[in-house]
Amino acid sequence: MRSQPATYGHWEQLDGMPSLGRYTMDLDARHLTQYWRRCSLSSNFWSRYMALWIPTPPAPGHLRRDAMEHILSYLLNELFENCAKFSGGPFQRIAYAAWVHEERMVFELTNHVQPAAQAPFAALIEEMLTGDLDELYFQRLEASAESNAPGSGLGYLTLMKDYGIRFGFRFSAITNASIAVGVQAHVALKEW
Numbered sequence: 261m262r263s264q265p266a267t268y269g270h271w272e273q274l275d276g277m278p279s280l281g282r283y284t285m286d287l288d289a290r291h292l293t294q295y296w297r298r299c300s301l302s303s304n305f306w307s308r309y310m311a312l313w314i315p316t317p318p319a320p321g322h323l324r325r326d327a328m329e330h331i332l333s334y335l336l337n338e339l340f341e342n343c344a345k346f347s348g349g350p351f352q353r354i355a356y357a358a359w360v361h362e363e364r365m366v367f368e369l370t371n372h373v374q375p376a377a378q379a380p381f382a383a384l385i386e387e388m389l390t391g392d393l394d395e396l397y398f399q400r401l402e403a404s405a406e407s408n409a410p411g412s413g414l415g416y417l418t419l420m421k422d423y424g425i426r427f428g429f430r431f432s433a434i435t436n437a438s439i440a441v442g443v444q445a446h447v448a449l450k451e452w
């Protein structure tokens with residue numbers, strides 16, 4: 261029997277719940293790494309598409325359409341790139357899903373990793389969700405300046421710290437050789 265998924269942070273089961281709009285797209289991680297600009301193309305497309313939900317002028321106290329597009333483009337590029345960079349194991353499918361609600365949009369990207377990748381990522385997630393964001397950010401900045409590691413490890417921290425995005429994470433075992441990693445980003449439509 262498969263074990264229960266492990267969730268962290270702000271994870272919600274959104275499929276099957278009422279929403280104003282729901283969108284999905286499937287990609288292959290290998291196709292993203294083959295042409296890296298597929299990450300930015302996908303994020304630009306979806307950020308523009310989703311920002312059209314924001315009325316002009318915006319409701320009082322809410323983000324403007326151009327601000328929303330900017331935030332989403334940055335967020336989605338980060339999420340698509342992470343899927344491309346960190347997918348591993350036999351499954352290379354990447355699933356994009358998004359939901360529009362009255363006061364927020366939620367984006368969920370799913371990729372797959374080898375089982376050995378779960379524990380270190382989960383430890384990092386727990387640190388990000390419980391630690392002081394400013395402190396972690398500067399620690400990470402210093403560490404990345406001193407190392408040759410490919411990622412700087414600042415992606416999620418920047419999105420939480422500077423854009424107020426709330427994250428949820430879910431690990432689900434698919435087979436003995438594969439774990440599905442779900443990353444959910446909750447973006448408030450109000451200015452913060």
Ligand SMILES: Nc1ncnc2c1ncn2[C@@H]1O[C@H](COP(=O)(O)OP(=O)(O)OP(=O)(O)O)[C@@H](O)[C@H]1O
Binds near residue numbers: 413441
């Ligand atoms: N979708 C994912 N699947 C598997 N592991 C992930 C995923 N996203 C992030 N990780 C792990 O979490 C770490 C932190 O991710 P984050 O996006 O914050 O930084 P980064 O991608 O390493 O660097 P940067 O985003 O600053 O270029 C990654 O280095 C990776 O180990």
Ligand SMILES: [Mg+2]
Binds near residue numbers: 338341411
């Ligand atoms: Mg990243």
